[in-house]
Amino acid sequence: MAVETVTFKNMALAKAINESLRRALETDPKVVIMGEDVGKLGGVFRVTDGLQKDFGESRVIDTPLAESGIVGTAIGLALRGYRPVVEIQFDGFVFPAYDQIVTQLAKMHARSLGKVKLPVVVRIPYGGGIGAVEHHSESPEALFAHVAGLKIVSPSNASDAYWMMQQAIQSDDPVIFFEPKRRYWDKAEVSTEAIPGPLHKARVVREGTDLTLVAYGPMVKLCQEVADAAAEEGRSLEVLDLRSVSPLDFDSIQASVEKTRRLVVVHEAPVFFGSGAEIAARITERCFYHLEAPVLRVGGYHAPYPPARLEEEYLPGLDRVLDAVDRSLAY
Amino acid sequence: MTVESTAPRKPRRSAGSKAGSTGAEATDATGTQRTTRTTAKKTTAKKATPAKRAAGAGKATGAAQTAGPELVQLLTPEGERVKNAEYDGYVADITPEELRGLYRDMVLTRRFDAEATSLQRQGELGLWASLLGQEAAQIGSGRATREDDYVFPTYREHGVAWCRGVDPTNLLGMFRGVNNGGWDPNGNNFHLYTIVIGSQTLHATGYAMGVAKDGADSAVIAYFGDGASSQGDVAESFTFSAVYNAPVVFFCQNNQWAISEPTEKQTRVPLYQRAQGYGFPGVRVDGNDVLACLAVTKWALERARNGEGPTLVEAYTYRMGAHTTSDDPTRYRGDEERQSWEAKDPILRLRRHLESSNHADEGFFAELEAESEALGRRVREAVRAMPDPDHFAIFENVYADGHALVDEERAQFAAYQASFADVEGV
Numbered sequence: 001m002a003v004e005t006v007t008f009k010n011m012a013l014a015k016a017i018n019e020s021l022r023r024a025l026e027t028d029p030k031v032v033i034m035g036e037d038v039g040k041l042g043g044v045f046r047v048t049d050g051l052q053k054d055f056g057e058s059r060v061i062d063t064p065l066a067e068s069g070i071v072g073t074a075i076g077l078a079l080r081g082y083r084p085v086v087e088i089q090f091d092g093f094v095f096p097a098y099d100q101i102v103t104q105l106a107k108m109h110a111r112s113l114g115k116v117k118l119p120v121v122v123r124i125p126y127g128g129g130i131g132a133v134e135h136h137s138e139s140p141e142a143l144f145a146h147v148a149g150l151k152i153v154s155p156s157n158a159s160d161a162y163w164m165m166q167q168a169i170q171s172d173d174p175v176i177f178f179e180p181k182r183r184y185w186d187k188a189e190v191s192t193e194a195i196p197g198p199l200h201k202a203r204v205v206r207e208g209t210d211l212t213l214v215a216y217g218p219m220v221k222l223c224q225e226v227a228d229a230a231a232e233e234g235r236s237l238e239v240l241d242l243r244s245v246s247p248l249d250f251d252s253i254q255a256s257v258e259k260t261r262r263l264v265v266v267h268e269a270p271v272f273f274g275s276g277a278e279i280a281a282r283i284t285e286r287c288f289y290h291l292e293a294p295v296l297r298v299g300g301y302h303a304p305y306p307p308a309r310l311e312e313e314y315l316p317g318l319d320r321v322l323d324a325v326d327r328s329l330a331y
Numbered sequence: 332m333t334v335e336s337t338a339p340r341k342p343r344r345s346a347g348s349k350a351g352s353t354g355a356e357a358t359d360a361t362g363t364q365r366t367t368r369t370t371a372k373k374t375t376a377k378k379a380t381p382a383k384r385a386a387g388a389g390k391a392t393g394a395a396q397t398a399g400p401e402l403v404q405l406l407t408p409e410g411e412r413v414k415n416a417e418y419d420g421y422v423a424d425i426t427p428e429e430l431r432g433l434y435r436d437m438v439l440t441r442r443f444d445a446e447a448t449s450l451q452r453q454g455e456l457g458l459w460a461s462l463l464g465q466e467a468a469q470i471g472s473g474r475a476t477r478e479d480d481y482v483f484p485t486y487r488e489h490g491v492a493w494c495r496g497v498d499p500t501n502l503l504g505m506f507r508g509v510n511n512g513g514w515d516p517n518g519n520n521f522h523l524y525t526i527v528i529g530s531q532t533l534h535a536t537g538y539a540m541g542v543a544k545d546g547a548d549s550a551v552i553a554y555f556g557d558g559a560s561s562q563g564d565v566a567e568s569f570t571f572s573a574v575y576n577a578p579v580v581f582f583c584q585n586n587q588w589a590i591s592e593p594t595e596k597q598t599r600v601p602l603y604q605r606a607q608g609y610g611f612p613g614v615r616v617d618g619n620d621v622l623a624c625l626a627v628t629k630w631a632l633e634r635a636r637n638g639e640g641p642t643l644v645e646a647y648t649y650r651m652g653a654h655t656t657s658d659d660p661t662r663y664r665g666d667e668e669r670q671s672w673e674a675k676d677p678i679l680r681l682r683r684h685l686e687s688s689n690h691a692d693e694g695f696f697a698e699l700e701a702e703s704e705a706l707g708r709r710v711r712e713a714v715r716a717m718p719d720p721d722h723f724a725i726f727e728n729v730y731a732d733g734h735a736l737v738d739e740e741r742a743q744f745a746a747y748q749a750s751f752a753d754v755e756g757v
Contacts (some may be wrong), residue, residue, distance in 0.1 A: 032544075058544055064574055069533055069567035076537020079516070080545070100564070103527045104534070111512035111523050114728035148729050148737070172731035200735065247735040 007191040014047050014184035016158040017123075020165035021048065021085065023192070025055045028083060031169060033060045034070055035087030035123075044089055045125055045184055067097035074120050075104055083119045083169060091126040092135025098143075105174045106149030117172040121165075126154075127218045127268050128315055129182035131308040138305050139269035144176045145246040145278075152245040153199060154178035156220035158188040160196070160243060167199040178245075180218035202249035204256065208238035211262040211328055214253055214279060216242040219266045219316060226321045237325065245275050253279065254286045261292040262328045266316050271299040293331035296324045400601050402617040402647055403627050408675045410683025412622075421626035421633075427690035433474060433621050434685060435699055437466040437678045440490040442703040443499045446710045447489075447506070451656040455714050456506045460487045464619070464651030467677030468584045470494060471624025472552065472646070475632055479520065479549040481542075483535035486524040487584075488554050495521040499706075500713040509720050529555055529562030532581065536568040539577035539635070550635035552580040552628070558589025560605065561597045569609040569641070578635035580628065581606075581643045584618060586650035591663040603645035611641045618648030619677040649675075722748065 011019070024031045033048055033055075039062035042049030052060035063070050067088055074084035088094045094101075101122065108118055128137030145152050151173050155161040161179070168175040197203070205220065206227050213223040220241045227237040238256050242249060257263050263283055265276035276297035283295055298316045306314045405415055405422065444461050451459040462469060465487070473494025476482060484491055492502055496519050504510040505524065512523035525531040535553030542549050559565055560583060572579050585602055587594055594602070606613030612634075616627040624646055631642035649672040653660050685691040726741040 064567070064570050066567045066570065068564055069536075069571050072530065072533025072564060072567065073537030073540060073571050076534040076539070077541045078537075079522070079534060080538045080541030082541055082544075096563075099527065100530060100533065104525075104530050107511070108523070109731055110728045111510075112516060112728075113510060113513050114731070115515040115517065117731045148734075151730070151734070173734075249735070 005191075005193045007189065007193070009189055010187045011158050011162075011190045012185050012187050013155070013158040013161045013180070014045055016162040016188075016190050017047050017165055017179065018049055018051070019190070019192075020162045020169075021051060022054070024083075024085070024166065024169045025051065025059055028169070030081060031059070031083045031085060032077065033085050033087070034063050034074060035061075036063055036065055036070075036089050038062060038087050043087060045181065047123070047125075047179070047184075048087065067093055067095075068100050071097040071100040071105060071120070071122065074122075075100065075108070075118065078118050078120050079116060083121075085121040085123060085169060087123045089125070090132075090136045091124055091138040091140055094122075094124055094140065097122075101144070101150070101174075101176070102147050106147045109173070110149060118174050119169070119172050120174045121168045121171075121177050122174070123177045123179060125181040125184070126178045127180050127182055128305065128311045129218065129268075131311070133308070134305070137308075137311065139178075139267065139300070141176075141178055141245050141267075142269055142274050145248075145275060149174065150246060151175045151200070152178065153243060154180060154217035154245065155243065156180065156183065156205075156215075156217055156241050158186065159190045160241075162190045162192070163195055164199055164243065167195070171199070178217055182218050183221065186221070200244040200247050200249060202240050202242045202244070202252035204238060204252070205241045206237070206239040208236040208260065210236045210260055211264065211325055212238045212240060212253070212256040212260045213264050213266060213321070213325075214240045214242060214256075215266045216245060218268060222316065222318065222321065223266055225318055226325065229318060229322060230325060235325070235329070248275070248279070250279075250282055250286065253283055257283055257287045258290045261290050262331075263287075263291070263295045264298060264321065264324045264328055265295065266298045266321055266324075267300075268315055269299055270302055271297045272302045274299055293328040296328050298324045400603075400615055402615050402620075403623050404617040404620050405622040405626060406617075406620045406680055406684055408619075408680050410680045410685075410687055412684060412688075415623075415626075418623065418626040418630060421629040422622055425622070425625075427685075427688070430622075430681070430685060431691050431695060433470055433625070434678070434681050434691070435702075436470040436474065436490070436493060437621060437681065438699055438703055439706055440466050440470065440493050441678060442707050443493070443710055444489055446707040447503060448652070448656060450503075450711065450714055451506070455711075456503060456656075457508045458506050458655050458657060460506075460655045461650075461652040462487050462489050464649045464672065464677070465584055465586055465646075466490050467621035467681075468582075468618035468624050468646035468648045471621040471626075472554075472582050472628040472644070475625050475628035476552060477549070477632070479547070480632065481520045481522070481535075481538055481549065481551045483522045483531040483538070483551065483553045484524055485528075485531065485554050485556060485559070486526050487556075488524070491554065492519075492521055495519040497521050500710055500717075503710070503714050504717065507714060507717055509717055510724075529559040529564040529568075531555070532559070532565045532568035533571070535579050535581075536572045536575075536577050536641075539572065539579035539641075540575050542578055543575070543638075548636045550578045550580060550632045552582055552632070554582050554584065556583065556589065557585040557587065557594045557597055557602060558592065559583075560602050569605070569611075569643075572641040573609045573611055576638065576640040578638070579641045580631040580635055581641060582628065582631075583643065583645045584648055585645050586618075586648050588650050588654070588660075588664065590654040590658060591660075593664075601645070603643055606641075606643035609641075611643065613643040613645065615645045615647055618646030619672075619675045619680070621677055621681055648677075 038048040039052040215223045280295035469490030473491040501514045516522045532553045539551040603613035603615040
């Protein structure tokens, strides 16, 4: 089915995902949307708004309130030839489904020696900064990145959100799609004309020469602000939007670090055993003779995600990232 | 006996409803509310009022363990064919040849299973999960399935695999350690063995939701055990299948033991009664009676095909052997129990029936014996000839569309391996 090409001048990230899901439902009859409250309500963040009305209850399925059941039945639907896109309502609620994701979804392709494919997308609104209650602000991406068989992506802007969702749905592998919920309402231009690039390729969003900032999802915007602030002090920072956590585009990070010789990784997730740790280890290995400073990381602390009134202290902010930049440049 | 569903369906009267007056009342109380069996799709439990459900559930619970719910049984342990008004119809046309076929299936499955146990003892397999004692439950239910039906097994469904036409030697790869499954699930509509307990019941439910979406009249059957009945995934699969009226049969082989834990550690009510709370029927069948398992499973699969939604079948049976070859049942159960179940052996009872009905002669049994030994030899030879996988199989099929890290690590592994070739390679 041909899809009309449109350019949306000013589209919110959540709406871009909505449009992308709509397009997938239109173009592939095997795509089904599943989750809690995704039907009439349109999801708690309205990401699936209007889809059930237009595509019916058999394509946009309100499920019982049971996350393992959602992912487990999505696996069964995928085995039957469907391409389920399931919503986990909030990051902290994915764990009842963690078993199905880790022991079943991730491994079934390999266990069948490639005979069956599991084209399942698990959408998870994640991250903090919205003043939410417990279990609504977490960043569990590293817990999934550790598992072979899964692909992990996170868009930082509306255009990527639109296209990465298209690509995730077309992928024959299970994809955990982390949506930066605090950026749901950020607007940008979205063109439905052409895929901007491969799903798992990082993108330089700002060129610089003194230091590389690496981020994904909600922290990309922060890193751009950090680069602006640093520029006022005469420092030229390069900002790399990873877009994908697994696979991780080490080649792009390496290319940037060979130029700037300094690297700071920023994510909301706790630093300990976080994706920054993996990046630091591998970039140290790849760029040992280029580095002027150890790879530094800025992220959450090794403590439960704090009550909302403390989250600004817990999350990386402009000053904390600038502090890490200063420390790196001081070497 | 059956426990009535809260979903609209034809009233049923179980021949075994003598089991506890409260149980019988429950059947009547709910049964009389419905006078027609509906075959319409999209009928769901929603039509029953909460009051009725609560009343039914309460009475069903009252009939619990102590009343000793009776089983659907068509063949006594002595091999005598007993009448059952409800289920006779499902095996009414069975021919002597088909009965001999069921017997053959059970004998060959047991022989295969015994060979696998020996192969483990001799170091050819790392582990084996024996189905000894559960042949009737598996062959009866397996033979009830149609070619287009789909089966989601645990890791012990060797008899069902046999019925689906999966080459038995394919089942041994994972137990030998050369793969983690390996057969094509779509080749025989027999999914990979699932080791994480209960997970497959959700896959079966999702698959069945897909069947319904496709408008197909196939059915899906999910196997699990008494231990799995405690898993949240099994509970969730009951919820999902009921809510979506999915064409799935939950076939629980209650073999009395989850490794060392008896069924009393899993449940306070007979397992088939769990269905009541979810709004679909549950039936307990004599799991050592191949004919009864065939009939009840056919009935349940037919319900699924007719759009009447899920059914729970509890096949009451016994794990005659250890949980696996790594287990030692002498630590937790006595010989008396095993002996009492030996008297109810599924193969013996069908043999008695075949003999007393003059459906099989000595020649048949002798030929089967020879076939059985040949199967044992073939399995043994196939296992011993099974090569270790290529080292690079580690990196195969991790992803369908590839992954940069897997490629990188494969290359590193290749370089590492090649470094030995330099040393050795003169």
